[in-house]
Amino acid sequence: MADKPASKPDHFIQQIIRKDLQAGRADNIVTRFPPEPNGYLHIGHAKSICLNFGMAEEFGGDCHLRFDDTNPEKESEEYVNAIKEDVSWLGFQWAGNVRYTSDYFEQLHAWAVHLIEAGKAYVCELSAEQAREHRGTLTEPGKNSPYRERSVEENLDLFARMRAGEFADGACVLRAKIDMAAPNINLRDPIIYRIRKARHHQTGDTWCIYPSYDFAHGQSDAIEGISHSICTLEFEDHRPLYDWFIENLPVPAKPRQYEFARLNLNYTVTSKRKLKQLVDEAYVDGWNDPRMPTISGLRRRGFTASAIRQFCDMIGVTRSDSVVDMGMLEYAIRDDLDKNAPRAMCVLRPLKVVLTNYPQEQVEEMRAPGHPNREEFTERVLPFTRELYIDVEDFREEANKKYKRLVIGKRVRLRNAYVIEADEAIKNELGEIVEVRARVIENTVGNDPEDGIKPKGVIHWVSAVHNLDCEVRLYDRLFEHEAPDAGGRNFLEHINPNSLEILSNCKAEISLAAASSEQRFQFEREGYFCLDSKHASPTRWVFNRTIGLRDSWAKMDQG
């Protein structure tokens, strides 16, 4: 009774929607995720996707996917396709067809004409530079454009000729006639149409004038019957303009805009411009490089959609600027993979162990569970032979009692197999350990040693004759600085030169030969890994480390 599981409290958007429903201000909740197809989606977009689709789902409404494609020069079909794939992969389904702001260009144009006819818009021939001078500053009001008082007829004619392609890019624009002295700069006669003689990925050469974001967004929301238009905080200043258009146009609905704080994650950048730069200048291997905070990068890295959704749920939705610790994202993926990833053993840095008392030709088939507490996972078979590999890190000639691995004269458990005891380290001429001689303690598979001397710890291993050669890629954060783009510094200066380490001589248990693309595993005692979708082939195994296991030993060993 007293400790009934507390349900998560509503965030402010949920509170608004609940009130709107109760007050009858809305009966059908419709949201939209409105990306511009000018780059790939990243973890910050995941927050918006989860919010928009989540609200529709929670309140029995719909969420649309609408490409905000009003700037053909920066957009492309490649991005459209990648975005659709990422949204689907995250587990969301948009209502109806994919929509495009460009679907509404004809209607938007008609509304622009409507504003002209109402004396609320005019064609302005000020150059970009002159327009800037007329705009005023943050503290000084702007000056009216000399073209502001043109007749309706002249404006109609000019706008028609803009559409007809009679003017060069930049020769003139259509502006809303609002107030050049408004303290909110967005209201100082904002541009609503500009000339762009560029081929559009959806409409081809149909148009040479394109509506601005401010003119297109709210009206598109109205056309689609969006009830709650959710965007990020930097658009808050645009809300008066959003409302102005809705009030001054014969739109079929009156959507409302609400703003929330965008996601910031430490040790990374979430800016499409910067991510594009990393790709274009080859700091990474494409938008889906496993170090990228893009949805496709995280996917290739081994993240699951449900971990990303859980993360978005953990961080909440508020209006305060915040920087979420990367540790939260790491927690979300470890939590998912711990419960759901099958276990396997893989030796990353092999060191040969010869079991001197084990018969040369003998092969025993050890059995290992696919998961420590999920019996439905299929059991693995691990061939055990006289020669094995263990990890270099798991052997020391001598060590203090805190080191719970193999030490000369001490015992250790080989996971799912025998307890062994080390006798001798064989070194090369450089003094490097190249082999360890050890002995199997009899009758210790599933049992403690009969002499009562228990092993210090458990280490993983793989047969030196029955194993899978593979490559493992270890990733570290892409940036060394927790706020790479802070302080006016160039974020590229903070790139971590050691963000990728390729281990090419790894030895995995043979069951891993059947791994499929992006399939995820826990390599016991190491971390979570997945088969790389780009570099792996039927004859080549490349595993990406998604994230290591929590490692309290690493901390102890330092200090």
Added chain:
RNA sequence: UGGGGCGUAGCCAAGCGGUAAGGCAGCGGGUUUUGAUCCCGUCAUGCGUAGGUUCGAAUCCUACCGCCCCAGCCA
């Protein structure tokens, strides 16, 4: 120095006049054939600061301080 926002623990975040939820990280302990997982415990006499109103203030009022956004024919 105009306008719009935001300040609750190292981080995220509840709180909506009745005496500071929860999560991440950390720390201590228990279980463990993964130094993982799991379990238990611990972690704000304090809510940007200073006043005020009130029996009672993180919540209301006033002033101040700090941070973010806006002067694209980008979104």
